[in-house]
Amino acid sequence: MNARTDTHLSALSPTAALRALREAPPLVQCITNAVVTNFTANALLAVGAAPAMCDIPGEAGLFSGIADGVLVNLGTPTAEQRDAAREAVRHTSRWVLDPVAVGVLPVRTALAAKLLEHRPAIIRGNASEILALAGEGSGGRGVDATDGTDAAAGAARALALRAGGVVAVSGPVDLVTDGERVVRVHGGDALLTRVTGGGCSLGAVMAALLGVCAPLEAAVAASALYAVASERAGARSEGPGSFAVAFLDALDAVAAAPAELDARVGDAVAAR
Amino acid sequence: MNARTDTHLSALSPTAALRALREAPPLVQCITNAVVTNFTANALLAVGAAPAMCDIPGEAGLFSGIADGVLVNLGTPTAEQRDAAREAVRHTSRWVLDPVAVGVLPVRTALAAKLLEHRPAIIRGNASEILALAGEGSGGRGVDATDGTDAAAGAARALALRAGGVVAVSGPVDLVTDGERVVRVHGGDALLTRVTGGGCSLGAVMAALLGVCAPLEAAVAASALYAVASERAGARSEGPGSFAVAFLDALDAVAAAPAELDARVGDAVAAR
Amino acid sequence: MNARTDTHLSALSPTAALRALREAPPLVQCITNAVVTNFTANALLAVGAAPAMCDIPGEAGLFSGIADGVLVNLGTPTAEQRDAAREAVRHTSRWVLDPVAVGVLPVRTALAAKLLEHRPAIIRGNASEILALAGEGSGGRGVDATDGTDAAAGAARALALRAGGVVAVSGPVDLVTDGERVVRVHGGDALLTRVTGGGCSLGAVMAALLGVCAPLEAAVAASALYAVASERAGARSEGPGSFAVAFLDALDAVAAAPAELDARVGDAVAAR
Numbered sequence: 001m002n003a004r005t006d007t008h009l010s011a012l013s014p015t016a017a018l019r020a021l022r023e024a025p026p027l028v029q030c031i032t033n034a035v036v037t038n039f040t041a042n043a044l045l046a047v048g049a050a051p052a053m054c055d056i057p058g059e060a061g062l063f064s065g066i067a068d069g070v071l072v073n074l075g076t077p078t079a080e081q082r083d084a085a086r087e088a089v090r091h092t093s094r095w096v097l098d099p100v101a102v103g104v105l106p107v108r109t110a111l112a113a114k115l116l117e118h119r120p121a122i123i124r125g126n127a128s129e130i131l132a133l134a135g136e137g138s139g140g141r142g143v144d145a146t147d148g149t150d151a152a153a154g155a156a157r158a159l160a161l162r163a164g165g166v167v168a169v170s171g172p173v174d175l176v177t178d179g180e181r182v183v184r185v186h187g188g189d190a191l192l193t194r195v196t197g198g199g200c201s202l203g204a205v206m207a208a209l210l211g212v213c214a215p216l217e218a219a220v221a222a223s224a225l226y227a228v229a230s231e232r233a234g235a236r237s238e239g240p241g242s243f244a245v246a247f248l249d250a251l252d253a254v255a256a257a258p259a260e261l262d263a264r265v266g267d268a269v270a271a272r
Numbered sequence: 273m274n275a276r277t278d279t280h281l282s283a284l285s286p287t288a289a290l291r292a293l294r295e296a297p298p299l300v301q302c303i304t305n306a307v308v309t310n311f312t313a314n315a316l317l318a319v320g321a322a323p324a325m326c327d328i329p330g331e332a333g334l335f336s337g338i339a340d341g342v343l344v345n346l347g348t349p350t351a352e353q354r355d356a357a358r359e360a361v362r363h364t365s366r367w368v369l370d371p372v373a374v375g376v377l378p379v380r381t382a383l384a385a386k387l388l389e390h391r392p393a394i395i396r397g398n399a400s401e402i403l404a405l406a407g408e409g410s411g412g413r414g415v416d417a418t419d420g421t422d423a424a425a426g427a428a429r430a431l432a433l434r435a436g437g438v439v440a441v442s443g444p445v446d447l448v449t450d451g452e453r454v455v456r457v458h459g460g461d462a463l464l465t466r467v468t469g470g471g472c473s474l475g476a477v478m479a480a481l482l483g484v485c486a487p488l489e490a491a492v493a494a495s496a497l498y499a500v501a502s503e504r505a506g507a508r509s510e511g512p513g514s515f516a517v518a519f520l521d522a523l524d525a526v527a528a529a530p531a532e533l534d535a536r537v538g539d540a541v542a543a544r
Numbered sequence: 545m546n547a548r549t550d551t552h553l554s555a556l557s558p559t560a561a562l563r564a565l566r567e568a569p570p571l572v573q574c575i576t577n578a579v580v581t582n583f584t585a586n587a588l589l590a591v592g593a594a595p596a597m598c599d600i601p602g603e604a605g606l607f608s609g610i611a612d613g614v615l616v617n618l619g620t621p622t623a624e625q626r627d628a629a630r631e632a633v634r635h636t637s638r639w640v641l642d643p644v645a646v647g648v649l650p651v652r653t654a655l656a657a658k659l660l661e662h663r664p665a666i667i668r669g670n671a672s673e674i675l676a677l678a679g680e681g682s683g684g685r686g687v688d689a690t691d692g693t694d695a696a697a698g699a700a701r702a703l704a705l706r707a708g709g710v711v712a713v714s715g716p717v718d719l720v721t722d723g724e725r726v727v728r729v730h731g732g733d734a735l736l737t738r739v740t741g742g743g744c745s746l747g748a749v750m751a752a753l754l755g756v757c758a759p760l761e762a763a764v765a766a767s768a769l770y771a772v773a774s775e776r777a778g779a780r781s782e783g784p785g786s787f788a789v790a791f792l793d794a795l796d797a798v799a800a801a802p803a804e805l806d807a808r809v810g811d812a813v814a815a816r
Contacts, residue, residue, distance in 0.1 A: 042468055042512065194796070310583060517785040520785025521781075
C-alpha cells in the first residue's frame with residue numbers, strides 16, 4: 001500500500017506526552033480483569049492519572065462519556081463486565097482494547113469481535129493475541145506470548161487498517177503501528193513478565209495518555225515509559241516481589257522527570 | 273441546635289481502642305470493591321483483625337450476624353454484591369457505609385439511599401461523597417475529593433443527624449461527627465492518596481473497631497491510626513509502591529504500640 | 545485399617561518436583577477468590593508456572609482440559625464462579641479443591657459437596673475446614689484455623705479415603721495424607737498467616753505441581769517450598785507488608801535452587 005520504507009514520517013515525543021499528563025491528570029475508566037485491578041489502579045496513580053474501575057451496566061456507559069480515557073481488558077469477562085464494556089464503548093472514542101487470551105477462549109473472542117466494530121483508538125496485546133485478533137494465529141494457551149513481536153508485524157498492520165486504530169504489540173521490543181507507520185520502542189526488563197499486570201496496566205496507561213495526545217503518540221509514550229521504568233526497577237530489586245514494588249516507584253519517578261524517554265523511540269517508518 | 277461551641281464533651285482514646293482490638297481480635301466482614309480487596313484484607317490483618325470478604329447473597333446476611341463489624345463499600349457494586357449488602361445490613365448494627373462515587377453514578381446512588389434506611393453506625397467518605405450523600409454536592413468525578421474537608425462539615429453534621437450515626441470525612445485533616453460533637457484528627461502523609469485503597473481500608477478498620485468500641489471512638493481511633501502509620505511509612509519509602517508496603521508494616525507496628533495515637537485527636541467540640 | 549506405624553513407605557522429593565516444574569512450566573487455571581487473585585498469580589509466576597484465571601462459564605470447562613493443573617478455591621464464590629467450577633472439574637483430574645470457610649457458610653458448603661463427587665486430586669485447607677468438610681467440625685468462623693493440625697489428622701485420613709484423593713492440612717506443621725500414608729512437613733514463619741493469600745496461593749502451587757508429579761508428591765513439595773520460602777522471607781522483613789514482598793522473592797529464589805527442600809519432609813508413615 002505504501003512503497004516508501006525507512007522514511008521519517010513524524011517526531012513522537014513521550015517526554016512531551018508525560019509532561020502533558022502530569023499537568024492535567026486524566027480520569028481513566030478501567031473495565032479490567034480481577035487479577036490486576038489493584039496493580040492497574042496503582043500504576044495509574046503512580047503515573048499521575050486518576051483511576052476509576054467503573055464496570056457495571058447502568059454506570060459504565062455514563063462514566064465513559066465523562067472519562068478522559070477508557071480501558072476495556074478482557075482478562076476475566078463476567079457477564080456484567082461484558083455488558084458494561086458494550087455500554088462503555090458507545091460513548092467514547094478514546095478507548096483501548098486489551099484482548100487477553102482472545103483466540104483461545106470463545107466468550108471473549110466473540111466479545112472482542114463485537115467491540116472491534118466500535119473502533120478502539122488502540123489495541124494492545126502480545127504477539128499471540130494480535131495474531132489471533134487479526135485472524136492469523138491460534139492465540140497461544142493464555143496470556144503467554146508464544147509468538148515473537150516481529151512475527152506479528154504484518155498482522156498488526158492489517159488489524160490497524162481494518163479496525164481504524166493503532167495496534168501495539170508488546171514484547172522485548174514493542175511495536176506500534178497505525179497501519180501506515182511503524183514505531184519500535186526499545187528497552188525494558190524481563191522481570192516485568194514475571195509479575196502479573198505488566199501488560200494489562202500498560203494498556204491502562206495508554207488509555208490515560210489518550211486524554212492528552214493522539215493514539216499513536218499515546219501507545220508509544222506508554223511503551224517508552226514502561227521500558228525505562230522497568231529497567232530502573234530491575235536494577236533495584238531482588239526478585240519479582242520487590243520488582244513490582246520498585247516498578248510503581250519507578251513509574252512515579254520517571255513520569256515526573258521524563259526527559260530520557262524520547263531516546264527509546266525508534267524512527268517512525270512506513271509500514272511495509 | 274446547640275449553641276455551645278468549643279466545649280469539651282468527652283475524652284476519646286484511640287490508644288485504648290487499639291489495645292482493646294489487639295486483645296480481642298474482631299472478625300470483620302467486608303463487602304467491598306474489586307480494586308482494594310487484597311489491600312483491605314492485609315490492612316485488617318496488620319491491625320490485628322480477622323478479615324472475611326463474605327459478599328454473596330445467601331451467605332452475607334448470615335455472616336453479618338456473626339461478624340463483629342461489617343463494611344459495605346460501594347466501589348464496584350455488582351448485582352450480587354448489591355443483594356449481599358442489602359442482606360448484610362439487616363442483621364447487624366455494627367456496620368460502616370463507604371459511599372464511593374455516590375452522586376456521580378446512578379446504581380450505587382440508589383443503593384446508598386436504600387442502605388441508609390438501615391442506619392449505618394459510621395459513614396466514611398471524602399468530602400465530595402459526603403456532600404453528595406447529604407444532597408448538597410455533585411459527588412465529584414469519582415473517588416477524588418474535589419471538595420475540602422471543612423466544606424463538608426455542615427453536610428456531615430446534617431447527614432449524621434439524619435442517618436442516626438457517625439460521619440467521618442477523610443482529608444488532610446479528618447473530621448468526625450455524630451451530629452452533636454465534632455472531632456478533628458491531625459496528621460497523615462499525602463502518599464496515602466497516591467495508592468489505591470487508603471480510604472477504603474480505613475473504612476474497614478473502622479468496622480473492626482466497632483467490635484470493641486462505640487462508633488465515634490471507632491472512627492476517630494481508625495483515623496488517628498492511619499495518620500500516624502502513614503507518616504511513619506512516608507518516612508521510609510521512595511515512592512507509592514514502597515509506601516504501600518511500608519504502610520502495612522506501620523499499621524502493624526503502630527497498632528501493637530499505640531501510645532502516641534491519643535495526641536493526634538483534637539478535643540471533641542459541639543457541632544455548630 | 546492399617547496397623548503398621550512409622551513404616552517408611554516411600555521417599556518423596558520436593559527438590560526433584562520443583563526442578564521438574566522449572567524445566568516444563570505448567571499452565572495453571574485458577575478459579576479463586578477476589579481477595580487473592582493477584583497474589584496467587586504472582587506466587588505462580590514466582591515459582592515458575594504460568595497462571596490463567598479463567599473462571600467464567602463457557603470458558604472454564606474448555607480451559608481446564610488444556611491446563612496442566614486447576615485450582616478451585618471457594619473463598620468468594622459468585623454464581624458465575626460456581627458454574628465455572630462445576631464446568632472445570634468435569635474436564636480434568638488434576639485439580640485442587642480449597643474449601644474456604646466450608647461448614648460456616650451454606651452456599652459454598654453445598655457446592656463443595658457437589659464438587660467432591662468429581663474427585664479432586666488434592667483437598668487443601670486449614671484444620672477447621674478439613675474437619676468441616678469431613679463432617680466432623682463446625683468450620684470455625686471463616687478462614688481462621690481454630691482447630692490444630694493434629695486434631696484434624698483422623699478427619700483428613702477419612703476424607704482422603706472417601707474422596708479418593710490427597711488431603712493437605714495447613715498449619716504450623718503441615719500434614720498431608722492419601723488415607724494410607726501420612727507425611728508431615730516442618731518449618732515456616734507465622735508472618736505467612738498475617739498476610740492474605742498464603743494458604744490460597746499454596747493450593748495454586750499444588751495445582752501447578754500436579755502438572756509434573758503425583759498428588760501426594762505435589763502437596764508435599766508445595767508445602768515444603770512454602771515452609772522454606774516463608775522462613776527466608778521472615779528473616780528479611782519488618783512486618784506483614786514487607787514480608788509479602790520478600791515471600792514472592794523467596795518463592796522465586798527457592799524454586800530456582802530447591803536443594804534444601806527435601807530436608808523439611810518427614811518420613812511417610814502409615815496412617816493410623
